[in-house]
Amino acid sequence: MERILRSKEMAEIILLPVRHHSPACAYHVDRTIEELRPDVILVEGPDNADSLIPVMVHDQTKAPFAIYYSYHDQSGRISEDKERYKCYYPFLDYSPELAAFRAGKRLGIRTAFIDLPYGDILAASREGKGLRKEEEEKSNYNDDYLLSRNDYLRQLCERTGLRSFDEFWEKYFELNGMRDESKRWFDNLLVYCGLARENTPRESMEEDGCLAREAHMAKRIGEHARELAGTGGTVLAVTGGFHTPGLRALLAGEEEAARAEGKTGKVPEKDQGVYLMPYSMEAADALNGYASGMPFPGFYQKIWERAPESDAPYEDAVLDMVVASGKETRRREGYLSTYDEICACAMAKGLAELRGKREPGAYELQDAVLSSFVKGEYNLASDTPIRILRRLMTGNAVGALCPQADVPPILHDFRGECRRFGLKITSTLESESTLSIFSNPRHRQQSMFFNRMLYLDTAFAKKVKGPNLQLKKDRNLMREIWKYKWNAQVDAALIEVSVYGATIEEAAVSLVKEELKKELGAKESALLLTRVFEMGLQGQMQTVFSRVHQLMLADTDFYSMAEALKSLMMMEELETLYGSGLEFGELISIGCRKLIGLLPSMTRIKDEDLDPCMNAVKLLYRVTGRQGAEGRERDDYYDVLEKMTLDGEINAGLNGCVHGILYGSGRETAEKIEMVCRGYLSGTREQLFATAQFFRGLFFTARDLVFIGEQFLRMLDGFYGAVSEEEFLELLPKLRMAFAYFTPREIDRIAAMAAGIHGKGQRDILERQEVYPDWYAYGKELDAFVKGKMKWQTNRRF
Template identity: 30%
Template sequence: MPAVFLGVRHHSPACARLVAETVRRLRPGYVLVEGPADLNGRLDELALGHELPIAVFSHYRDAERTATTWAPLCDYSPEWVALREGRSVGAEVLFVDLPSWHPAFELRANRYADAEARYAEATARLCERFGTGSVDALWDGLFEVAPADGLAERLDAYFDLVRGESEADEGDRAREAYMADWVRAVLAEAEAEAGTGAGVGTDAGAGTDAATVLVVTGGFHTPALRALAARPAPTPGRPALPVPPPGAVSGSYLVPYSFRQLDAFAGYQSGMPSPAYYQRLWEDGPEAAADHLRQSVVTRLRARRHPVSTADLVAAAALTGGLAALRGHPVPARTDVLDGLAGALVKDDLTQPLPWSERAPLAPGSHPVVVEMVAACGGARTGRLHPDTPAPPLVHDAAARLAAIGAAGSRPLTCDLTTEEGLTASRTLHRLRLLGVPGRHRTAGPAHGADPVTTERWEAGPEAGRDAALIEAGAYGATLDEAAATVLAERARTTGPTDTELAALLFDTVLCGATDLTDRLLGTLAATLARHPDPGALGAVLATALGLWRHDRVYGAARSPLLAAVLDGAVARVLWLVEGAHGRSGADPARLAALAAVRDTLRHAPDLLTVTTADTAALALRIARDPHAPADLRGAAHGLRLTLTAGGDPDPGPEPGLASAARRAAGDPGTLGDWLGGLFALAREEVTADTGDGSLLAAVDAVLAELTDAEFLIALPALRQAFAWFPPRERERIARRLIERRGLRGSARGLLRTTADPVHLAAARALEENVTALLDRHGLRTAR
């Protein structure tokens, strides 16, 4: 007899019920399921007694491509029900789809990604015909809350319409051809067994029908599989399992999954949204699911102190019933309940569409009531694997490493980086951080290689998801060292020489102790710095490399020639880029930080550089005098020359001195703050040095005092940004010196505290003065 095809929607309770009923009724000899065929020898792992949801995680890596995919399974997944019910009646259950590493899944992170979303023309017409805005609402009305009678026929009609004349993409065509090969092969086996009477009555119960083959796949594939399976088999026997190319690494493991990961509102692109609602629908039916959803939303809202009155509940129930009747639903569907609750409980205007109206993730700024409604639909269930489930070697290696460094418990861990034990513990924890494994987070330690800090503190945090993260990280290697090195190498391959993440990548490489990779990365950096176009990104690399060069005793990076080459190339390139910068661009903190890194390199490693201190001071003078250079660079150049000349005149010439340079900058109040920001970024200590009336602070104060009120108001926003370079303690010291300079009394700390935004206060004062001047002009001011 021909195969019995059941086209299903992934994670659909209605389809799961149909699969269960069909298996029990037909008692087939074979059940073929859409799933990775390379797991057929390990199906017993799926039957160990896990708490769902779980997922089959698959990974693949070669020199050209890295891929990971998930095949999630929950209680109401038709594929899971087919596996469970098929085994219960004694059928041979087989996965018949291509392995997850296959190029057919190259652009798909999820095996069960909805074909309806990829081929949406027909579903769009159906949504318009039934007056609904989303495929999920359409599906609920047609199948989930509709009577079960005739469900199989309605599903066939629906999926025939969805598939229509659509040309599947190359990946789907490859998958369908492979699944059809399996169907033809198993049909041939079933016919042979039926002819000999084998397989009939072998079950302990009523027996199975060896001639019956049940095929459970995504409904989009069913029309194509029916047509392909009717053609003659190109070769006899079951299709060969595809083998990864030589040198490739691949594998599959079971991982715990969660309702949040399944939820379309959290970004999942397959099956049904609102998994908690559909779990209740699967267990108790649509009426109980609707009641439970309403109760869950109200409970969450009241727990978070959102007022929900009895009148609101009555109104929500009435709206829900009315919407269900209007939409032709025999019992309220999910969107009926949600729309009824939203209509009764949301009292404000909504600035965004309701997420269930279009299956969209929650947008920032969503109404609090809507947020709680979506959370109630999603639920918080997390799956759990049976203890006997095989795990990749990395899971065991990580557990042993954590136990060895004393990080297996919940107590904080302090690592002394000057000892071998502390450095080993630090590298272990940084490798886990790099792999995205939760459980520990660093609260103190060196940052970006520039801090002379020799201890790290790691606090224990929530461990939810740690097992799943370790299993998934097992795709990168069998040990922490190997997995972290693979991830770093992947980042190094995908991070271009002009990427702003180069500094973070370099520091992470050192923190993880990947010495070989560090040398390769430094070599790449040294070779490409001469073409780098962004001084800000170069500055970050320079600061990191300088910190590593200075503190090599901590990281073991040593003062290698490669580090020296990076320092020399970065300094030369930053200076070349800033000298050629022209135009008005406002203050650029990253560019100023790059010049600060140049200053620090000249201070701490001058012997490594081709550029001398004298050359840099002369270049800084040229930039400072260049009227076309951005204001922040001109101020930074003054500061850089000041630091390099050990307090000498930053601008020798016909009109020397900082005050004259500041006065020229003050010719345009809009750029004064940018100029000062550059100065403060490079010469903060010199500005705050107490040298009496000849100090830089006195010069800056004199320039600001010369501004008119209107000019000061224009300059104020940039001035505030400029003084942000000073930490609070230094700002308080500056305020105290200004009070003393004017012979006043008062609290410096109080001077830094205002009742409102200083810009608003200054604008208000300017407005009052303008009003007063206008009244005086017309003689309307009343004498006091």
């Protein structure tokens, strides 16, 4: 530990360096506070979270939990994009910071946070550095990377023969840590932290806000020390070990605080949020993405619980883990024996002795299970024991907050809804729920809740089967299958949207209103209506419906209009099931008329746009023929199609699609279509190549033409004969796409008709008389190979 003495101006200051989530650190922090009985305990952490400390140390609050920080950069202090930022500050039972707070409560000592608020840390950090690292999925307040990742550390691990910093830390600070005298233990840690800091460039500390934070912490520590000046009191500060040498230099006057702090400014306090939330060991595991502290929280929780009464807590924990993973492996795979477990325990002890460790730790446990439980080669098929052990070492505990915890009302609503529907949120395991949404009112309500959580982007539930109105798939299904899973990010997402309402429904309604203010097209607004449909937001349906009406009148994008019309048709079909109470007829007519008006502009589309365009043309055929449609709509539709065919530069595929619809309506004969086909065949080389695309569009809407007599098939046969082998191979991909609209049975029928044109039957095709030269060469080579094998087997036998 580091002592800074000031007799007149300041009280005595003691700096305790720690590593986040270290059982040994927590043990020595607790013991040091018990021995020193300081007047105030200060802890690294944004100081706008002081109001949460009483809840954190409440008897009914159970770790793991986390402080959730958010910042909405409405003033543009961080970037012009005015983005939203968030981070987590997790606490486990053996977190040194929590141990300090709990000791303060037990001994009646005042406690406080002393670090910069989260938004100010962001302002002090350079883009892409520190808490502004874009590549990190989770942003974690107390990241130990400056303490655990540098050239000095890499060399240290190499010279000590250890594989990682975590193994190095466990060997030299954890395994013997709880038996050391506290002052000696902290002194050893301080030496390591000082060397790690000396090997870190000052620029790195400046650009991730480290120096600004230290200046603020030094300032806060000094304020508390001045309050106690002349009283003989003591100020104890618990901070990350990397910061301790910097704080000592600032507090001892060896470095100017102004230089360290830099020009960070202050971000608006109203834009910052801070809440306490339950967390899970799974989320706190360093190997699952959490960047700070030690991995294997389940394993080290056992160490923390056993340390007070056991002389060998690590050895006991290893035994527990070996037995538990062996039992689970035996249940799943059936091959593991008790002897294998005995061998694993013996190997863990042997490895510890070989590596100079007093007891086997987490890494000896993993190596022993790998060697004793995995039979044969270690691969995906044999890694079950390791996966089981990994899960046990991670742990599955989920924290809880006391009733006095100040959380947004939306979290209470979420938990109430989960209780109402019997959903499991006391573990992080994934569960499944099957809902009969059209026959069971309760199931429909649960589906609406799941859809609202999905819309709020909470990652709580996902639909794996059932009608999907956004993708317009599986509309005939009557049941939904959902998978849901609670984790800490669910609460974080709900806290983030809590500004939009006190309940899940209110937040969803507010976000729908926000989305309506954006510049939407007809397609996006219709998709929003389908989401409101699924969420059962009855009060918003008419509002969104009216907005769709406005946007469809204004939108001139053909594809956007087509997708909107498709969504409206689908919702009209499902109206009796979902019961929205909306009248879609007039809106569908508006979309239909607009789309018909836009059709002539689509004649010269590119080939890559052919599929959506043909789908839109076919959709109009359905819409104009629906029950209740105005008779004039279909006539106008056919008139426009006929005019499109007169455009000499119409896309060949679209031309085929249009002719197919006109043929199906009776406005064109098969002879007329054959004449158009022959026009392509007898035209330029470019037109000849467009024939395959014409067939693709024609078969999309009128594939029955092929089966009417032999005339059309003979024309196809003539087309194949008119192109060379090289040209045929070039056209083959498009021809495959054209014939993809036929069923396998129809393909067989076409093949039989084509063979009949040439006077051939199925037997003639399957039993060929002539043999191609390459077939003959392959058969000869195969015969020689088989004869050689048979001769070798005969010689071997005799």
